[in-house]
Amino acid sequence: QVQLVESGGGLVEPGGSLRLSCAVSGITLNEYATAWFRQAPGKEREGVSCISTLELNTHYADSVKGRFTISRDNAKKLVYLQMNSLKPEDTGVYYCAARALTDATCLREEMHYWGKGTLVTVSS
Numbered sequence: 001q002v003q004l005v006e007s008g009g010g011l012v013e014p015g016g017s018l019r020l021s022c023a024v025s026g027i028t029l030n031e032y033a034t035a036w037f038r039q040a041p042g043k044e045r046e047g048v049s050c051i052s053t054l055e056l057n058t059h060y061a062d063s064v065k066g067r068f069t070i071s072r073d074n075a076k077k078l079v080y081l082q083m084n085s086l087k088p089e090d091t092g093v094y095y096c097a098a099r100a101l102t103d104a105t106c107l108r109e110e111m112h113y114w115g116k117g118t119l120v121t122v123s124s
Helices: none
Strands: 003-007 010-012 018-025 033-039 046-051 058-060 068-073 078-083 092-099 118-122
Touching: 003 092, 018 033, 018 092, 018 118, 033 068, 033 078, 046 068, 046 078, 058 068
Parallel strands: 010 118
Antiparallel strands: 003 018, 018 078, 033 046, 033 092, 046 058, 068 078, 092 118
């Protein structure tokens, strides 16, 4: 059974930092590209960042470039999203996703597996 379990969300003040983690089981992670998505209240789920299997390629949404960093540890089967200089508009549920191909993609329809999400709230 494939599972992606996110953790690390919470309440943080504007300008603060959080690191999200995604623990993956049931698949060989180094055969799957992974991505982080988020969904703000009343909005559609959007791609935040994605990474290829060997970390050779990464992509970021324009809104998070220079502030967020995606990484992965294939041996530990973990995917990370380091979020710095957080803004209120970063608030939402953050989802980890994986697809059975090597190239990075931030397209929701191309993902094969999803986690249940972790809530990030940026507020003073």
